[in-house]
Amino acid sequence: MVDREIDSLVAIGGRAPGTDAERRAANLLRDRLSQLGRVTEIQAIYVHRSAEAVQALHAILGALSSVISAYNAPLGFGLLLLVIASCYLDLSSRFYLLRRLLFRRGSQNVISMGELPDAPERIILVAGCDVPRTGWVKGARAFDLRRRLPIAVGTRLGIYRALLWVGLAPLMPLIGARLAGFDPAWLTIIQILPTVVLAVIAFLLIDSALAKPSPGACENASGAIACLELARRLSVDPPIRSDVWIVFTGGSTCFGEGMRAFFADRELRQPDRRTTVVEMQSVGSGTVCFRSSQGAGVGIQPPPRLTAELSQIPSAPEPVSGDAVAAHSAGLDAVTLTALEQGLPQPWRSTMADLPVTVDPAVMRHAVDTAEGLVRRIDAEAESPSHAVRRAGVDG
Numbered sequence: 001m002v003d004r005e006i007d008s009l010v011a012i013g014g015r016a017p018g019t020d021a022e023r024r025a026a027n028l029l030r031d032r033l034s035q036l037g038r039v040t041e042i043q044a045i046y047v048h049r050s051a052e053a054v055q056a057l058h059a060i061l062g063a064l065s066s067v068i069s070a071y072n073a074p075l076g077f078g079l080l081l082l083v084i085a086s087c088y089l090d091l092s093s094r095f096y097l098l099r100r101l102l103f104r105r106g107s108q109n110v111i112s113m114g115e116l117p118d119a120p121e122r123i124i125l126v127a128g129c130d131v132p133r134t135g136w137v138k139g140a141r142a143f144d145l146r147r148r149l150p151i152a153v154g155t156r157l158g159i160y161r162a163l164l165w166v167g168l169a170p171l172m173p174l175i176g177a178r179l180a181g182f183d184p185a186w187l188t189i190i191q192i193l194p195t196v197v198l199a200v201i202a203f204l205l206i207d208s209a210l211a212k213p214s215p216g217a218c219e220n221a222s223g224a225i226a227c228l229e230l231a232r233r234l235s236v237d238p239p240i241r242s243d244v245w246i247v248f249t250g251g252s253t254c255f256g257e258g259m260r261a262f263f264a265d266r267e268l269r270q271p272d273r274r275t276t277v278v279e280m281q282s283v284g285s286g287t288v289c290f291r292s293s294q295g296a297g298v299g300i301q302p303p304p305r306l307t308a309e310l311s312q313i314p315s316a317p318e319p320v321s322g323d324a325v326a327a328h329s330a331g332l333d334a335v336t337l338t339a340l341e342q343g344l345p346q347p348w349r350s351t352m353a354d355l356p357v358t359v360d361p362a363v364m365r366h367a368v369d370t371a372e373g374l375v376r377r378i379d380a381e382a383e384s385p386s387h388a389v390r391r392a393g394v395d396g
Contacts, residue, residue: 018105047251059202091297107250114243128252131216135208158319160296222284239379256326283367284359
């Protein structure tokens with residue numbers, strides 16, 4: 001059954017954010033939820049078609065600020081401050097500045113609310129409907145280059161962190177020195193290095209922004225179908241103290257734009273109820289684990305209570321942003337379940353080779369079992385004495 005569902009989603013080719021294919025995929029998942037007897041609704045949203053285009057704009061303007069500073073230090077420094085602030089806020093899914101200059105396209109979230117609105121716990125199971133774009137920076141050669149780096153660097157450095165911390169951040173003290181009147185010839189030579197880095201990153205991101213969407217069997221048809229299978233299990237044997245929602249988001253690969261839109265329409269931070277977001281992302285092959293640190297700009301860790309509940313599986317950092325990061329930025333507890341190979345994404349992820357043959361049903365079952373176990377433990381804790389004391393303190 002899992003194989004057929006994966007094939008059905010992959011058959012809807014080109015599921016990039018804001019496309020008709022993405023909406024057809026969302027409608028397919030909505031129909032599957034309806035067949036389970038769950039009431040669903042569609043939330044119309046707007047998303048950008050390419051996260052790479054947004055960050056390429058940051059790289060281009062960062063390089064431009066470096067060039068301008070050689071002739072007008074105050075103007076260059078002011079532009080750099082704007083770019084760094086916009087880039088940091090954007091990568092952490094907190095606030096959009098320069099992203100607002102780019103066009104958006106219509107998309108949608110599929111939302112299935114739970115049947116226990118008065119329960120003390122709310123658990124939101126999330127998976128993205130869309131797929132990433134391909135490009136050289138996501139291909140086999142870039143993967144080999146990253147794998148040759150020291151493990152501490154290779155598992156934590158991505159192109160977006162390189163943009164922020166290798167390209168933009170080093171320019172701040174250099175242009176600041178010019179602003180203060182310190183302008184020796186060797187400063188210009190040093191400033192060329194991060195400027196070239198930004199130019200290269202801009203080229204790579206533009207290449208990816210213009211590339212074809214991945215078939216997305218592993219990333220993220222596997223996550224969506226795993227979430228659907230988990231919904232089926234919980235429909236047969238539902239939790240008794242937790243209100244379980246299922247959300248399939250559009251624009252997930254654009255740093256959780258669909259998730260941000262979902263939270264914008266709802267107030268989910270309530271004093272008498274705890275909300276937990278569990279994201280299923282790329283669980284088709286490798287070793288099931290949870291992301292101990294994620295975020296395209298800075299590392300964001302899941303709360304200790306969730307890492308303790310997931311202590312039976314490995315953890316690994318991954319420098320990506322998605323629905324869980326957007327949930328964290330909204331002030332909610334969130335964790336991402338994924339599958340990696342030796343701490344790194346599979347070499348075919350985000351490439352045209354991400355086909356159904358790469359998906360291992362046994363890995364997906366393990367991911368679903370892990371997610372179900374997490375839901376059951378959260379549900380059991382909802383009536384534990386310690387949680388009752390916490391609720392009594394809030395209510396008092």
